[in-house]
Amino acid sequence: MASVDSTEEGSLGLFRSIWRKLKAHRRWARARNLAHVRFRLTREGVHFTGILAFIFIGAVIREISLLILLAGAMIGLLILQWRFNTSTLVGLTVRRRVPRSTTAGRETEVEIKLTNPKAWLSAWLVQSEDKIQRKEPESIRVQETGTALFDTVRPKGMASSNYSLQFHERGEYTLGPTVLQTRFPLGLGMGWRTLDNSSTIIVHPRQGELTQKVSSLFHLEQLGQAKSSSKSGNQEGEFFGLRPWASGDSKRWIHWRTTARLDKLSVRQFEQQQQKQITVLLDLFDSSEESSKEHQEAAISFIATLAARTVALGQDKIAIGIAANQSSSYPSILSSLMVQNVLRDLAVANAVTDVDFLGTMRGLSVPILTHPQLLVVSTRANILPKLQDECEDASVERLLTMTRVRWIDVSSGELEPYFQWT
């Protein structure tokens, strides 16, 4: 039996290795195929070729020399078109400079640098086309393209061009692969080559404006710690670090040396002796209502705005939990880098029906235990009683019991007084 098994395993292994090799070969062939310069006739070229065929057949049937001469010239032009198209694109490399992240609604510039390594042949009228598709949240919408056009790239030279993008929705987008194409010189044909150079860009949620009321919302949250909220403008406290300038910062806080070095306004941040603790949980539930998507976006945008503004001001401590398709918790957000991480998670967050609310809350247990207040921004009505009933985990149940939860149901318009978002 053992020998039979080993034979079976042997043959299976052989098949597996053959299959793996076949797959590897297929991948390699596909990659090579994509990298090849392809050529096709343009619409004008098809017309041209049709007339050429007409001339050639006429020349052969009627035996008219001048038509043969004319056909020869036209064939010559087609061949030159093909040779130029293919030769131009061979070896060209593209480097794309794209920011790692941007914000929905903001114009983002993408710079394309085209390098021509050839020693004698310039590249003329080369079009670089980047396919743009949203990866997360997954979208089946038609791809958009970003196009840059290069007039001339000299031999051994480089040229740059750019295009601008305006993302209308948050998410993780893929730019590329780049398709280099040219119709130079005669427009009768088009050569193209696909470069395997995809890159991603995170599009953060669109940020809105927090109203004055939002501070009252947190003020209420901080009842019992009223003393801690008193802060005099001139009492900066101990130096804590540097951060980018934000609206409302005193001019005296500007750290001029760093500002000069970074060419960006930087201010000193001081250790606040008594900071507010803001703990927020985003509950992204998919309610399958028509307006659900809009509510989700509003909730996400609110959290993003709150996180960015709080850290920019550097006055309060903030902890954020995101309960969505992928839950994540940030118990203490102190720097802009951490804000970026939060914004990244918010960018790709997708509403689901089975939100892990309690798990996310458990991730925020440290700030909650310190300051047992929690602001829940949700796309559904309050489900805490139900959760408390269904909860089987004693520690979570205790957490729920001790926490004072403020539930904002976005779908009921409860967020509107605190947040303006378009």
Added chain:
Amino acid sequence: MDLTKIKNLRLLLTAHFAVIAWLASLLVASGAGESSLLLPVLIFFCTLVAFVFVDLTERFELKSFVAAIAMTLATVAAIGQYVYCLFVNESEPGRLMAVAGLLIYPEAVLFMQRKNLRIFEQLAIFLLLEMIVAALVNTNILFGLLLAPIMLLWVSALFLFSRYSTLVKIDPSIEVQHPRLAEILFKRMVKSVLGENKKAPLVTSNFNASTDVQSSRTMRRSLQSIPIGVGALVFASLFFYLVPRLGNNNYGGAMGVQSALGLPERMTFGNVAKMLENPAPVMRVTFQNESGSPAQLQTPPYLRAGLFDYYGRSSNSRQGSSRVSKGEWYSTYSLTPTKLGGKRYAPGRINAARESEQKELQRMRSHGRDALEVQFELRPEFKGAMFAVPPIFAPRQKQDLDLSYDRRLMLLQPDSMNQDQGKAVSYNVLSAGFQNGSQTAATPALQPSDGTIIRLLANFRDFRQADIFRQEILDRSKIDQDSKIGIAREFERYLAFSGEFSYTLDLRAPTDSDLDPVEDFMINQRAGHCQYFATAMACLLRQSGIPSRLVIGYRPSEFNTLGNYFTVRQKDAHAWVEAYFTREQLVNSIYRDQLTDDEHYWVRFDPTPPPDGELSIKEQDGQAIDFAEKLWQEYVVEGQNLAADSGIYDPVSDSDSQYSEMVRQIRDFIENLRSGNLFSKFGFAWPIAILTMIIGCIALLIWQAFMFLPKIAPRWALRLGIVKNEMDLEHPFYSKCLKVLTRLGIQRSPSSTPAEFTDSAKEVLEEKGQSVDGSVDFLTSLYYRLRFGRQESMTSTEQSEVGSQLSRVEKAVEQARKS
């Protein structure tokens, strides 16, 4: 993008197309046989107006609708012209001009429209087609001269076009779009079925065009155009050179060429005079020694083309069934030619006729005759006769055109008379009619029959005034009255050199209307052209008992020293006389050196005084252009020097080379194609082929019917499963719902909306005591959301809900069926 720069790009492109249109129309007009300047002038005017008012100042333009009407009118006008020329005028050049008009009139309309990519595309197509017409009708060197600049212009225009099309493809908003009928129909019919994607884009992209990209620098474009244009021309030349020719003289010929030149079939004094005033070129004639070097002739050669032996004496003279008018020469001969060189000979094969010809030539050589190869290149416009310089023999190398030669009449004619219209003819003959660089006057001949002799002495017996004139000449001269050759030479001298007669083309009315024109010429007028002199000479000879006949042909004097050939023009047409003599009569004359061992001779007499006192060979004016034209015709248009067996193919056409093999295969293929035997070697059967074609056509028709069925009978198409409701395919749950409801006989008609269908389905179910309001409404509203709304896919809740709602509907339907 900077729209000013884009406009400049458009202007530049329009200017390019305008110039190409001028040149192409010029080529068409200059080659169409009729010197019509209408089309070039029309297109010049239209393009100029369009450039200034439509493109530059944008003050005027033809809107799409008006342009469509104008285009239709232009097409109708051109087709009308074609039909007129086909049935009424019967003019081939006219028909070709109509075809050219069919292209040029729409071009004018296109130029008058606001330019966009489509207009440029259409213009390019029309201009290319116009180039084809130009190539068909224009065989003169103008085409060759303009080909290079036109090619460069095309390349430059395509450069601009590629830039413009690239920019338009990236940003279509830079030009004004003209909606086309096809697009409107597509939107109406196809998009209404497919539905438009109304979803907002996730991202919008803006193209930032640099100024370099939007404009085309002239200097750079020129520098790029020239090598590409020249490269294309070089390729064209190579291609032209390497395309196998299937035989000599197969290529060439312009369409629409009318035979406007030639020698008259009947010789009257009037039509010869007209001919002599026409400077149009007729042919080129080259004389070469046996070594291939050009022969240096001392005097202009006589190129013999036709014979006349009967002279019409009264206005009602009859010769056989033909009526011959007064003063008209008529030919009563009928040719009995034999193939020159025998049957088509192949190198290395024994050919009795050719062998005999070669012996004869050798005999001529032994009597001091030079054997010169004479090449005649007749222009396409020339119609009619073949030329000879007798005595003639088959050329050294075989040629495509088979010739027959009547040794009695010393006339040449092609074996097959179906000379293509508009096609030039080229042929070679070997001539032994030269001695020491001069054409001999005496030509050995076969003995004429008695009947011929009688005929060649007739016609002038009763010309009394002429007879008196003849006697006066003879009396004045001191020649031996018994020497017939002396008499003949005296007549020739008297008419040509006595000074009493002069050459003129200014013909006057007869002084004495009772006299025959030739008598009037001899007695009263004493001035005229060659036909008068030749007729007078023939009259005097026949009255003196010397058999004679009138010969017509050409006597060129313009010699092209670059190409070593004579350029023959229509005005070089000439008439002279041949008189019959025996060897005995000539042996003591100045012709004795020209005699061979033959017994009978025809001696040429030319009694016409030279127009300028002396006729000598002179260098052709503008010979370089004529030589270029000759090369263009030989190497390009006619292609007779590009035959596969021509010497210029030696580098590539060794007998074992691949090129030769390819030529052989192509030749076989074309021959088989033409003879219909292409597939015979594969056991091809026409009945099966026809059956296959019929079955194929029927299958195609059925397929097309199936394709059209959804449009003409959508219900049937659905029933047959040719189409499926696209919406159902996209959303299977809704499709399933519809399927379930069909069990109750509820079917959604193609014209009803899902909501309407839902209402009707609910009513039916309610009638049967089942209520599925919520379920059907849920499914329909979900379908609406997915199909037309922003929602892209079902949520997991919806997915689970869909299943339960569907099962509810299914249960309700089952219960309704049971009840």
